[in-house]
Amino acid sequence: MNKRSREMLLLFVEQQKNWTISKLAKRFEVSERTIRNDISDINDYLKQQKITQIQFGGSGRLIIEKDIKKVKKLGENGDLYTYRLSKEERKVLAAALLIQTKDHITLSNIAEMLMVSRATIINDLDGVKKFLQSGNLHVISHSNKGLRLEGSEGDKRLFLLRIMSIGANEIQGESVIRSFLKGLGMEFELPEEDRRRLQRIINEQEHVYGRFLTDASFDYLMQYLMLSIQRIRQDSQITEEVDGNKSKYKMARDIIKYVSQYWGLDEGKGEADFLCGVLDSMSYTQRKRRDQRIIGLQLVTRKFIENVSRELNVNLNRDFNFYENLVDHLESIFMKSFNVTQRDDFLKKYVEQNPRVLEVVKNHLDMLEKFIGREISEIETDYIVIHICAAIERRKKKEVDFQVLIVCGGGVGTSQLLLSKMENRFDFHVVDVVSAHLLRETEYENVDMIVSTIPLKNFEKDYILVSPVFTDEDYLRVSRKIEELQGRRRVPKKEKSQEEQGKKTAEKLLKVLKPVIKDENLMKEVSKKVREFFGVEDPEEEPFLYELLPPEHIQLDVKCRDWREAVCKSAQPLLEKGYIEERYIDAMLDNIRENGAYIVISPGFALPHEGFDTGCIKVGMNLIRLTDPVVIEDIDGETETVKIFCCMSTEDHKKHLKAFFHLVNMLTNRQFKEELMNADTPEKMAEIIKIYEMRIKS
Known part of the structure; x- marks a missing residue:
């Protein structure tokens, strides 16, 4: 508890009634948020002393019970926060104050904040300077202005992280340091929802780049990014480019991009450079077979969708967005990054309203559980149901002339991210994209629907709260709102813009x-x-199947003695063209020996592949059709007879997904397979593939 908090508590003892947050903020000349933090500290103390804590009433009014008078007696006995900072603790906190101060700070200011004399701070100053110098930061004195800290923003962040991680083995009482930092306005934690969002961003980029942090490094990166978000919000950006090893630059760049989008921040030119250095300094774990397992999961997911579609009598096999979203969700379960443990009311109600979908999902869960190696929980099942319901809803989508307003809290960048997620699912007119603090009810009286990424306090009009990533659950919320609005009035067809x-x-x-x-x-x-x-953006899409299988990537009437030779010959052109390394072929052979005929994705058709961290350079395919089929023995002793081997190289776990999705869809068509078997030239086979794929696309 800081000096201001103590004064505030004693004020409550003398005068218990009629205090509000705004009155206290005005009295102590600080923000209302600071007052709330101070009251939180006061309540911690009251709880320790078994005194009724202060409650918040309406309009910022404080509810203070009579037993707070016990505090006065504690104060008279000398027990009211008699704790005094040690010299080491003062050194750490003074260093933190200097880092957080943009311009100059006087010795008197530091003394007041740490509740010691100016003479004490003068005696501590040499130790503070040496402490900061160990982090390449230097204290400059100015006779009329006070002290100023010189050093790069990157070094300041690393030093703050060092201060935050100081343990009891270095300085007695880590909690005291944390408590004072919080009291001084240096709290770098994020709300729980934002923490989960940040965890998802890191998890996603780990998967994309095949680099998996140890638990300690993951926690450190979380702390760094939370600190960075707060520093950037305070206009303390890394603007200078940083030299050094850039091996993890792409991963750093994408993390910064998504963090900036979700929190509405401006990207500094040097942010990705510096984060690249942070990533280089971290420890990573080896994830053998992980990427191959993800591709296996994509195969299982595709089969799961086929089975669910058949039983529901709804064809969801061609909905690529549904397939991609469900793969991502199941991967989060598989990689243990899905950490939702409670059903909210909307989720519970929606699943209960769709008992048939739930029943069908449960009928086919065993194939997913067999792959994952454990039972899928009730909450995880609910989210699978939500994905399927959202896909069914999208099939019913109609164009309507709704006027929609999008609101965000962190900046227009977050709203633009939400808009890009929504525009492929709905066809309504977005009248404006605004920050929450600029929202005025009178300016948007004719808006049909308001969609916001944050709760809108003191806003009386109806709105829908969604996540910036716009999940399938959010889609269903908006769909239900549209249905509600349609029920109230007839909505005209939308005229194309x-x-x-x-x-x-x-x-x-x-x-x-x-x-x-x-x-x-x-x-x-x-x-x-x-x-x-025509003023239309050129979409950057994953390659189509026909683009990966031109005539020069197809060989017919190839002779092979067994499946091993077939796998090698299907991969050889990719090796010669620089798509894969030799070890990629060895990894495929080892995997088939270990796991059997998992590569057979349709009778007579095999797709040999491996993870992108086992020698893959870029995404590609090469197909061979044998003169005579060969046999692959599965791990349960059954055999598969295969005539076509299509080797696939995977650059990451996403880029091949559309081509793979189309291929599996096309292989369900008996006529397509017959034409592949009967094609007499590579050119003819390539043409067949393109014709059938264009039918799927259209």
Whole structure:
């Protein structure tokens, strides 16, 4: 408890009634948030002394019980926070104050904040300077202004992390340091929801880049990013570029990109550079077979969707967004990064309203549980149901002329992220994207629906609270709201905006031009120019199957003695073209010996593959059709006869997903497989693949 908190507590003892947060903020010349933090500290003390804690009433009013008078007696006995900071503790806290001060701070200011004399701080100053110098930070004295700290923003952050991690073995009473830091406004923790969001960002990038942090390094990175968010909010950005090893730059860049988007921050030019250095200094674990397991999970998920679609009599097999979202969710269960433990009311109600979907999911959970190696919990099952219900709802989507306002708390960047997530699922008109503090009810009287990423305090109009990542649960919330609005009034069909008309016209024109322009490179250039002309962005998509299997990646009538030779011959062109390394082939062979015929994704068709950390350079495919089929023995003793081997190299766990999804879909078509078996040239087979894939796309 700091000096201000003590004064406030004694004030409550003398005068118990009529105190509000705003009155106290004005009296002590601090923010209302600071007053709330002080009262939290006071309540900690009251709890220790078994005195009724202070409660918050309406309009910021404080509810103070009569037994607070006991505090006065404690004070008279000298028990009211008689704790005095040690010299080591003062050194640490003074250093923290200097780092947090942007310009100058006087010795008197430091003394007042630490509740000691100015002479004490003068005696401590040499120790504080040496302590900061150990972190490449230097204290500069100015006769008229006080003390100022010189050093890079990166060094300041690392030093603050060092202060925050000081343990009891270094300085007695770690809790005292933490308590004083909090009292001085240096609390770098995030709310629980934001912490989970940050954990998801790190987990996602671990998966994408195949680099998995040890638990200690993961916690350190969490602390660094939470600290960075607060520092950037205080306009303390890393703007200078940092030299050094850039091996983890892409991972650092993507982490910074998503953190900036979710929290509405400006990206400093040097933020990714510096984070790259932080990542280089960390420890990583070896995850053998992890990436191959993820590809296996994609196969199992595809089969699960087939079974659920068949039993529900709803074809969800071609919904790529559904497939991708469900794979991500199941991967989070598999990698133990899914940490939701309680059902909220909406989730519970929605699952109960869809008993048939729940029943069908439970009927086929065993195939997922067998792969994951454990039972899937009730809450995890509920979220699978939500994904399926969202996919079914999307099939019913109608274009309506709704006027929608999007609101965020951290900046327009967060709202733009939400908008990009929503625009592929709904076709309503977004009238504006605003920050929460700029929202005025009178300015948006004609808006049909307000979607916000944060709770809107003191806002009386109805709105829908969603996550910036816009989950399937959020989709269902918005869908239900649309249905409610449609029930109240007739909503006219939406007229296409000029931008939407341009997009539609561009796609129509490109569809006409594709059969005429045979040269792929020329077609890409034409597509770019057409989209530029109509003012439409050129989407950066994962490659299609036909793009990965042109004629030069197909060989027919290949002779092989057994499945081992077939796997090697299907992979050899990828090796020669620089897609994979030799060890990738060895890893595939070892995996098949260990796990059997898992690579057979359809009768007669095998997809040999491995994880991208076992010698894969870039995403690619190469297909061979054998003159005579070969046999692969499964681990349970059964055999599979295979005539087509399509080797796949995986750059990451996402980029191949669309091609893989289309391939598995096409293999369910008996006619497609027959045409593959009967094609007499690589060119003819490539054409068959493209024709059938374009049917899926359209």
